[in-house]
Amino acid sequence: MTSLENLIRAVPDFPKPGVTFRDITPLLADGAAFARCIDALVEPWQGSAVQAVCGVESRGFIFAAAMAQKLGAGFIPLRKPGKLPPPVMHADYQLEYGTDRLEARVDTLRAGERVVLVDDVLATGGTLGAARNLLGQLGAELVGASVVIELLALQGRKLWPKNVPLHALLHY
Numbered sequence: 001m002t003s004l005e006n007l008i009r010a011v012p013d014f015p016k017p018g019v020t021f022r023d024i025t026p027l028l029a030d031g032a033a034f035a036r037c038i039d040a041l042v043e044p045w046q047g048s049a050v051q052a053v054c055g056v057e058s059r060g061f062i063f064a065a066a067m068a069q070k071l072g073a074g075f076i077p078l079r080k081p082g083k084l085p086p087p088v089m090h091a092d093y094q095l096e097y098g099t100d101r102l103e104a105r106v107d108t109l110r111a112g113e114r115v116v117l118v119d120d121v122l123a124t125g126g127t128l129g130a131a132r133n134l135l136g137q138l139g140a141e142l143v144g145a146s147v148v149i150e151l152l153a154l155q156g157r158k159l160w161p162k163n164v165p166l167h168a169l170l171h172y
């Protein structure tokens, strides 16, 4: 059985010099490993009465939608700008290699709905922070967050509140 760690490919100098890109596509292509990955991602939230799983476009969608199915919860997409029809709310953020904005439909959640936030990678923490900000604007109750990969050198966890659980499966 191949470990999840061995199915993440390190690609030097992509998408720009100095960045080591952690490529999840070998993991996704291995059905058994992908299933184990989803099982491990949902495990901390079993019994937490999660009503919705919010995924960050685009790689976050892959994991969040599968988790929502396992948890018997809805799936809510947090999208890049201009993809969702109005009315939307937005939050801006900086990336390891650029800047961007996340948007969500204003009517996507009921106030107080219990949500888990999901993305593939925690790098500088800007994306997850913006997603948390957006969920706050929407009135969600943030139960916690899950990522597949945490890039420790970039210290993204420092931007995350200590009293909200943030689980990472793999650390580099």
Ligand SMILES: O=P(O)(O)OC[C@H]1O[C@H](OP(=O)(O)OP(=O)(O)O)[C@H](O)[C@@H]1O
Pocket: 056, 057, 058, 059, 060, 094, 095, 096, 100, 119, 120, 121, 122, 123, 124, 125, 126, 127, 128, 156
């Ligand atoms: O912690 P941060 O520094 O904010 O970086 C993490 C984000 O960067 C990547 O997204 P990207 O914008 O490259 O989009 P993609 O999922 O569409 O490839 C990744 O999927 C995370 O969402």
Ligand SMILES: Nc1ncnc2[nH]cnc12
Pocket: 019, 020, 021, 022, 023, 096, 121, 123, 151
């Ligand atoms: N180094 C990296 N590898 C893969 N996805 C990323 N998102 C932000 N930084 C990344």
